[in-house]
Each structure stands twice: as C-alpha cells, then as structure tokens.
Amino acid sequence: IVLTQSPGTLSLSPGERATLSCRASQSVSSSSLAWYRQRPGQAPRLLIYAASSRATGISDRFRGSGSGTDFTLTINRLEPEDFAVYYCQQYGSSPTFGQGTKVEIK
C-alpha cells in the first residue's frame, strides 16, 4: 500500500492550526493507521494509532481522523516543539510509511 502525504511542507506560525493529509493507494483498516512526529536527529515518536487514538502522553491538541483511503492529522494551537516532520504509517501485514510532511515556522 502506497501512502501519499500532502502538502510536502506547511509553513505556519505558532498558535495556528496544521492540517496534514495522508492518502492510501488502497483501503486501509482504520485500526492500522498511525501518525508519527520526527524531530531532527531523533527517532520517530508515536502520536496517533488506530487512526484516531492518541498515544500515551500525547496532548489533546493532536487529533487524528479519517477512514478508507483518506486520513488527516490536525494539530491545534501549534507550539514551538511541534515544528518537525510528520509521517503516516499503515501497519498491516507489510507496513509502509508516507513520504512525510514538514511543518516549518513561517
């Protein structure tokens, strides 16, 4: 399953809302779609699993939604530590990742 994320880069200011898209080449079980954040020089960190469930310790500013082939990650009230690269992943029998969306400071 190929995952395509858009946009490639999102330029926003702190306090604004970010909306990231992930589109799959075929239907993905909602129980198998995750979002990760990766800061420079760090490993990915799990934010959302099962399309809409927040991982332990993740702020409620992060919201995952969607089903089938279209999924969205919304980040409300951007904070400085949110500026990073975000990846979606389908974790079925052969996991794949999107190419990433970079959220940068405008």
Add this chain to the structure above:
Amino acid sequence: QIQLVQSGAEVKKPGASVKVSCKAFGYTFTGHYIHWVRQAPGQRLEWMGWINPASDGTKYAQRFQGRVTMTRDTATSTAHMHLTRLTPDDTAIYYCAREDTTMVTDFWGQGTLVTVSS
C-alpha cells in the same frame, strides 16, 4: 521505563555485512515483537521486517529477502539485525521499534547510522 538502546555507528565497505543490536529495558522482552525500520538520507522510513522474540519467528519485507536475518537473545533481551552484501544504497539510519498490543510500534531505539562507502 521502557527503552530500546541500539549499538553504535558503523562504517562498512561495499560487499560487507553489518550487524546492528537493540537491547530492551523496562518490559518483558518476549512479550512484544521487534520491528526494524531504516531511513536513508532524504528518504521515507522503510520497514524491513520483524522478529517475535518469544518464538524466534520472523517476517521480512520482500525487497530484503535473502539479505537480512533478524535474531534475538532472550538471555540478554537483545534483538539483532544482520544485513549482507551492502551497497552504498544501504547507507541509512537503522531503527528498532517495539510493537505494542495494538500492533503499532510505540517505542523506538535511538537509531544506528550505517555508512557504506569505499
């Protein structure tokens, strides 16, 4: 506290092999699959396969079949990833990650940089 601690950076020549280790702390090692994921410079994350530490069962991504072997040592709670016939295209950061009960990878190692260069 759950942690996965990986071995240090490696520099290898084309045609050589590399073995990356991943030591688990803070949970029952045999209770969770370990996945291996790599990230080449400027590329997306790429899943390589998993090992079930309890049974020693493995599943590898098709593109690595025949070149990768994943093993584990339950006595030391350590997983290993062995990749052979290296080429410069294998230059990447290699991560291990723990699979939780919902099948998502929830904790990741810090990454191991493998550089393949003549």
